[in-house]
Amino acid sequence: MTSFHDRSSSSEDIARELTRDITSRATGTRLPSHRALVTRFGASASPVSRARALPAQRGVVVSRPGAGRGREDVLVVGGGQAALSTAMRAVAPPGDPVPLEAPTHPGTLAAARAAGLRTVPLPVDAHGMRPDYLDDGIPPVKPLVLLETDCTVIHIRSVARLQTALTQRRRLAVRTVVETLGADVLPDHPRGGYHLWLRLPRGTDESEFLSAALARGTALAPGTYFHADQPDVPRVRLSYAAAPTTADLVTGIHRLEGLV
Structure with missing residues (x-):
């Protein structure tokens, strides 16, 4: 098998070598990983990515993105x-x-x-x-x-690790908001995403609330930015994914105590 150690190797060169390799393999055989091909051909990631796509475009292999994922x-x-x-x-x-x-x-x-x-x-x-x-x-x-x-x-x-981390943060944020600001502030508990919508009492000036929160060190997003018209009640968005650590997340929510 030819070894490509010349970094000038093009995607076409790599694709031709892959095609010869593929046609000699049994049906159902999986292609080598992207990292393995980078090492094998001595090429950068970009031409290898393009080369892997060419056999599928030409009908040499069948690509099933996401196969085996739930x-x-x-x-x-x-x-x-x-x-x-x-x-x-x-x-x-x-x-x-x-x-x-x-x-x-x-x-x-x-x-x-x-x-x-x-x-x-x-x-x-x-x-x-x-x-x-x-x-x-x-x-x-x-x-x-x-x-x-x-x-x-x-x-x-690991996507699973990402999902687990977000779930833990979401549960922590919901619990801390309810304990600190009351259940009325969070009538709906999300089951996904990366932020919470905090409902403010009717008549609350959104801009003043946001300014007061920022003065205490907590930045929130104004709800009016996310509405085509005026919302029925004032809401602000709290991102639980934005805090560097869970301790920062809890501290940021605690700073809002007394503002609602």
């Missing part, structure tokens, strides 16, 4: 930035490294820094990020999160 492995969020923030905070504690291609999307940097993670720039070549630097350039980094913006590749070791 509902417990899927988490639906409100947008790309929310997904980045939620994933980073859930799978990596403050201080952990998160390798990023340099330069990278500023929203990714903002999400990582807000989560207290240590951003580690990885060099790029004509094909994208150089994952070999994870071993050669910055030992002993063993990241839980590896982001590449060129092909929108996000490697996360």
Whole structure:
């Protein structure tokens, strides 16, 4: 079998070699992992990702995205930035490294820094990020999160761990809100997501409440930002995924005592 150690190897070169390999295998055989192919061909992540897609596009293999996964492995969020923030905070504690291609999307940097993670720039070549630097350039980094913006590749070791962390935070946030502010503030307890809607008494000035909360060190999102018209009662949004730690989450909620 040909070994590709030349970084100039194109996606087409790799795809041709993969196709020859595939046609010699038995039906139902799974392709090697992305990481194994990067090592085998000596190429960057981006051309290998493109090469893996070409045999499926040409009918050589059948791709079944998500095969073997259940509902417990899927988490639906409100947008790309929310997904980045939620994933980073859930799978990596403050201080952990998160390798990023340099330069990278500023929203990714903002999400990582807000989560207290240590951003580690990885060099790029004509094909994208150089994952070999994870071993050669910055030992002993063993990241839980590896982001590449060129092909929108996000490697996360455990979706189940992410889901468990969010569930624990949600339950803690609900309990703390009810104990600190009363059950009327939270008439609906969510079963998913990454935030709570706090219902304020009728007649409460939303802007004044938010200013008072911010003066105490807790930032909330105004409910009017999320409505096409004026809501029936004032509400504010509290993100339980945004706090760096669960201790910060509890402290932030306790600061709201007496404002409702």
